[in-house]
Amino acid sequence: DQQVKQNSPSLSVQEGRISILNCDYTNSMFDYFLWYKKYPAEGPTFLISISSIKDKNEDGRFTVFLNKSAKHLSLHIVPSQPGDSAVYFCAAQKGANNLFFGTGTRLTVIP
Amino acid sequence: SQTIHQWPATLVQPVGSPLSLECTVEGTSNPNLYWYRQAAGRGLQLLFYSVGIGQISSEVPQNLSASRPQDRQFILSSKKLLLSDSGFYLCAWSVIPGGRGDTQYFGPGTRLTVL
Numbered sequence: 001d002q003q004v005k006q007n008s009p010s011l012s013v014q015e016g017r018i019s020i021l022n023c024d025y026t027n028s029m030f031d032y033f034l035w036y037k038k039y040p041a042e043g044p045t046f047l048i049s050i051s052s053i054k055d056k057n058e059d060g061r062f063t064v065f066l067n068k069s070a071k072h073l074s075l076h077i078v079p080s081q082p083g084d085s086a087v088y089f090c091a092a093q094k095g096a097n098n099l100f101f102g103t104g105t106r107l108t109v110i111p
Numbered sequence: 112s113q114t115i116h117q118w119p120a121t122l123v124q125p126v127g128s129p130l131s132l133e134c135t136v137e138g139t140s141n142p143n144l145y146w147y148r149q150a151a152g153r154g155l156q157l158l159f160y161s162v163g164i165g166q167i168s169s170e171v172p173q174n175l176s177a178s179r180p181q182d183r184q185f186i187l188s189s190k191k192l193l194l195s196d197s198g199f200y201l202c203a204w205s206v207i208p209g210g211r212g213d214t215q216y217f218g219p220g221t222r223l224t225v226l
Contacts (some may be wrong), residue, residue, distance in 0.1 A: 006154075043201055043203070043216075043218045043219050045216075089155065098157045099157065099215070100154065101149075101155035103149075
C-alpha cells in the first residue's frame with residue numbers, strides 16, 4: 001500500500017517561473033518529511049526536509065510546505081533553472097524508522 | 112570523502128536465473144547499509160538493512176536475500192528470479208543507526224529487468 005503518493009508523474013515549467021511539486025501521505029504518524037532529487041544514472045540526493053512541528057522550511061530557492069490537516073506537502077522552486085530538471089521524490093518517516101517514498105515526479109525546466 | 116558504488120548499472124536476466132548485486136562503501140567505517148527497490152508504479156521500498164557484518168534485517172518478505180560479508184560490502188541475492196523482481200535497486204548507507212532520512216546517502220542504482 002502506497003503511504004506516500006506523488007500523483008503527477010511529470011511537470012514542465014519555463015525557466016524563471018515557479019515549480020510546484022506535490023505529495024500526499026496517508027499515515028498520520030509520519031513526523032518527518034523529505035525531498036530528494038535524482039539525476040539520470042545517479043542515486044537520489046537529499047534536498048530539503050521538514051519536521052511535522054513546522055509548516056514551512058526554506059533553503060535558498062527551495063521551500064517545502066507541510067499541511068498536516070490535509071496530509072499534504074509541496075516543494076516550491078523559485079526561480080526554476082534548467083539544472084533543476086530531474087526526478088523529485090518525496091519521502092516520509094516516523095521517528096527513526098523506515099523511509100516511505102513516493103513514485104517521483106519528473107521536472108523539466110524549459111530554457 | 113565517502114563514496115558508494117553499485118554494479119552493474121543495468122542487468123537483464125531470465126526468469127529462474129540467480130541474481131547477485133553488489134554495493135560497496137568507501138571512506139567510512141561500520142556504516143549502516145540499506146537495499147531499496149522501486150518497482151514499476153511504486154515508490155522506493157526498503158528491502159533490507161544492516162547495522163553490522165552478518166546482521167541483516169528484512170523489511171518485506173520476498174524472493175530476495177541480503178548478506179554483509181565485510182564491513183563495507185552489501186550483497187543482494189536471489190536463487191531464482193521472478194518477473195516481479197524487475198525494478199530499480201538502490202543501495203544506501205548512513206552512519207546513524209536508523210537515523211533521519213537526510214542522513215542516508217544513495218548509490219547510483221541497478222536497473223534489473225527480468226524476462
